[in-house]
Amino acid sequence: MIVEILMAVGGLALLLWGSESMVSSSARLAERRGISPIVVGALILGFGTSLPELVVSSTAAIRDDVSLAVGNIVGSNMANLGLVLGVSALITPIAVDSSTWRRVPTSSLAAGLFALFMLTGGRLERWEGGILLAGFAVATWLYLQVGDSPPSADEQAAPFTRWEVWKIPLGLAATLGGAQLAVEGFRGIAERLGWDSGFVGVSLVAVGTSLPELFIALAGMRQGQPLLSLGNILGSNVFNSLAVIGLVVLIRPGGYTGGGIPWVAGGSMLGIVALSWVLLATGRRLSRLEGALLLAAYAAALPIMQIY
Numbered sequence: 001m002i003v004e005i006l007m008a009v010g011g012l013a014l015l016l017w018g019s020e021s022m023v024s025s026s027a028r029l030a031e032r033r034g035i036s037p038i039v040v041g042a043l044i045l046g047f048g049t050s051l052p053e054l055v056v057s058s059t060a061a062i063r064d065d066v067s068l069a070v071g072n073i074v075g076s077n078m079a080n081l082g083l084v085l086g087v088s089a090l091i092t093p094i095a096v097d098s099s100t101w102r103r104v105p106t107s108s109l110a111a112g113l114f115a116l117f118m119l120t121g122g123r124l125e126r127w128e129g130g131i132l133l134a135g136f137a138v139a140t141w142l143y144l145q146v147g148d149s150p151p152s153a154d155e156q157a158a159p160f161t162r163w164e165v166w167k168i169p170l171g172l173a174a175t176l177g178g179a180q181l182a183v184e185g186f187r188g189i190a191e192r193l194g195w196d197s198g199f200v201g202v203s204l205v206a207v208g209t210s211l212p213e214l215f216i217a218l219a220g221m222r223q224g225q226p227l228l229s230l231g232n233i234l235g236s237n238v239f240n241s242l243a244v245i246g247l248v249v250l251i252r253p254g255g256y257t258g259g260g261i262p263w264v265a266g267g268s269m270l271g272i273v274a275l276s277w278v279l280l281a282t283g284r285r286l287s288r289l290e291g292a293l294l295l296a297a298y299a300a301a302l303p304i305m306q307i308y
Contacts, residue, residue, distance in 0.1 A: 001192050008185030014178025020219045021171030022048075027225050029168070038100040038231040041220075042107075042143055045228065046235020047243075048172045049212035050076075052180070054244050058251060066254030070118065073240045073248075074265045077111055079210040080233045080240075081276045082298025088217045088233075089291025094226045096284040104280060106139050107234035111273045114241040115266045129249030136242035143235075175212045182211065237273075268301040 026040045053076050057069035088094065096104070113135060117128045213236055220229030275297055279290040 001189065004185045004188035004192065006185070008182050008189065011178045011180070011182025011185055014174045014181065018171040018174030018176075018178055018215075020223075021167045022175065022216060022219070024219075024223060025165070025167040025171065027223065027228060029165075036099045037225060037227040038103055038234070039143055041228040041231020042103065042235025042238065043140070044168065045216050045232040046213075046237075047239045049175065049216055049232060050236045050239040050244065051172075051176055052212065053240050054247070057244050057248050061248040061251040061254075064252060066124075066248065066252050069248045070124070070245065070254075071265065073114070073245055074118075074269050076210060076240050077237050078269050078272050078298060078301060080213055080236050082272050082294050082301070084210060084213045084217050085230070085233050085276060085286070086291045086294035086298065087214065088221055088226070088229050089286040089294070090288050091218070092221045092226055093288055093291075094230055094286040096230070096280055096286070097227070100227055100230060101280075101284055103143055103231075104234065104277065106142055107237045108273050108277050110135065110139055110238045110241040111269060114245055115270050115273075119263060119266045123254060124245070124249045125253045126250055129246045129253070132242045132246035132249070136238070136246060139238050139242060143238075175215060178211075264304060268304065272297055272301065 022045060026044055027037065029035070029040060029044075053072060057072050060066070060069040060072070114132065117124050117132070213232060216232045217229040220226060220232070272294070276294060279286055279293065282290075
């Protein structure tokens with residue numbers, strides 16, 4: 001038990017240091033280069049923190065378990081919007097500026113396209129994977145094309161050392177490694193306590209894959225960078241829905257198995273995506289009450305997906 005506890009504590013410590021380092025360095029990079037925090041959050045933090053989903057889903061596809069790969073992405077997208085965004089708004093209400101709002105539809109459309117392919121026949125083919133990967137290239141281009149104001153003279157003069165540049169990949173490595181270490185530690189503790197493996201999978205492992213996004217979001221809120229946190233969430237969903245699933249389907253076509261599961265899973269994901277869009281659109285602000293509503297929707301969707 002002592003080894004498992006040390007693993008869990010050490011993993012959480014790595015997560016904390018890595019997320020704080022990534023957010024602080026990314027914020028200074030955005031300020032120095034005149035790049036919108038939402039873009040840095042999406043393209044650097046969001047894509048980076050989705051690497052666990054990429055590894056898990058592609059490995060599952062190679063092992064001929066496409067159902068697991070698809071389910072992993074459905075669950076991750078729901079956790080990003082329901083759990084991570086909900087918790088973030090509970091801590092600090094998020095105001096959405098015009099630059100951020102112009103990029104919100106890209107993330108929602110990415111999840112919508114993935115859900116559409118998943119629900120039409122319950123099986124994704126290689127040509128659909130090609131479309132998703134092409135959509136990822138277009139989405140990345142769109143994120144970069146929406147203009148941001150150039151940096152001011154003071155921003156250009158702001159110090160940004162070579163060490164700050166290296167802190168971003170080092171922080172990402174610490175965040176991903178810490179998440180894996182913490183999940184393994186908590187899993188070991190649960191097994192020692194005799195908890196059911198199904199319960200462990202639904203709770204610890206499922207939340208574990210979203211730990212990087214969650215810790216990055218929390219670090220952004222603590223450092224007064226809510227748009228970096230929001231960008232991380234939106235970018236992660238774009239990467240998951242288009243790049244990861246596109247690669248999975250190119251490796252091995254397939255989808256969810258079993259009766260109504262594709263409809264329940266896809267419908268649950270679309271429901272949370274639509275809810276987050278509506279809440280962000282009302283006043284271009286996500287309040288604490290709306291954050292609680294997202295958390296409630298996520299909590300309600302999980303048992304429904306387990307039942308069906």
